[in-house]
Amino acid sequence: MAGIVGWGSYIPKYRITVEEIAAVQGQNLKAIIDGLGLTEKSVPGKDEDAATIAVHASRDALKRAGINPKEIGAVYVGSESHPYAVKPTASIVGEALDIGNEYTALDTEFACKAGSGTIQINAGMVDSGMIKYGLGVGADTSQAEPGNALEYSAAAGGAAFIIGPKNGSVATLDFTASFTSDTPDFWRRALQPYPAHAGRFTGEPAYFKHVLGATNLILKKSGAKISDFDHIVLHMPNAKFPERAAKILGATPKQIEVGLVVKKIGNTYSGSSLLGLAAVLDVAKPEQKILVTSYGSGAGSDSFIFTTTNKILLVQKEARKVSEYIARKEYLGYAQYLKHMEEIHK
């Protein structure tokens, strides 16, 4: 199968703490931190949106891939906060990357797994010989209604992956598997500014059923054991869900440690599991096995098994690491935070 030839990430500079939000909402800070396992989240700048985040991450992916952008034959951008309802984010990314005109492009949407699906599409296109390289992005500036529980975690960020021939890749894609069902756990109706969710129903029948379903399926398909993996990334709506899912799968805290970026940036939706994968690639050594499972409400999960190659060491330094974006931060008060959120959806 195809492989990853370059990856890039981006997280906006601004943060708001869970403490700041809990104080305004008059809620119990300890209960929230215990429930979610995160202490702050990223907030986009007033002039950032899913398109600008996608461009930023894609430019870094291009630096690491070291290819001529004109060789990219497909651009797919997954998000649930595409700036336009009609007019693709993908063509904005293609233009900003100077890909030319000879490429196919689409925006994708499947709650938080709109980005991971682009890796499967591109891998299929590369393997069939339709394209040489394909760019896939997951990027979001997530919406949450002030006062809603989602406000503590809905964050902004994204990651981009250029998929190409196995030969020359930094990580080969060895297996992929998906698990999908019609499950009404979380949605946003057309023209509504904020999503709605089914409270506790988002747990067992939604996140856990699909994440465990896809992961168990890929383990069966590949014959791999959970202990075979150096790194495991599971979608991160908060820190508690992936920690619990990992435990059920028999994974150790050490296996999920590097990819668990949610604690300091929150849930970046379409960017979430992909930022976890980018953080792993940033520091991975050659010949390491990586397991990634995304989750999108509605509901479905995509699982991937990657093996890093020697080439990864040559490109890790070519662009910024996820950890550098996490370290760069400026805290906002609640009033400033609201101004940022109003502005980006204008």
Next chain:
Amino acid sequence: MFRESPILRWRGYNDRYKLKGYKCRVCKKVYFEKKGLCPCGSIEFDEIELSGKGKIAAFTQIHGAPEAFESKAPYCVAVIDLAEGARIEAQVVDCKYSDLKIGTDVEAVFRKFYSSGEKGAIHYGTKFVPKF
């Protein structure tokens, strides 16, 4: 300076989206925007990629912004000397006015400029942030 038409904006994508520069074939001077005639007398230019790295040559803070930028005010605007020699005027974001100095290293980022009202097109392009 401030164009409402999405078509006029679209014609500027090469400069503003991709940060292309134009190098005089004779004296090798680099310009950010396409020129008809170089002061050296040449009319021939080659399109080049600008790295987006530069230093602040002059800067100011805008308080009374045009309507489309009102909600973003106050914001910083600077004249930036790019590494390749071209000069560009652009917004510097993700910083406070007090963070900037003449000589501050900056790098190009892709950001939203403004939306043409609630129903109009969204305009994007290059701004700068202090190097981090």
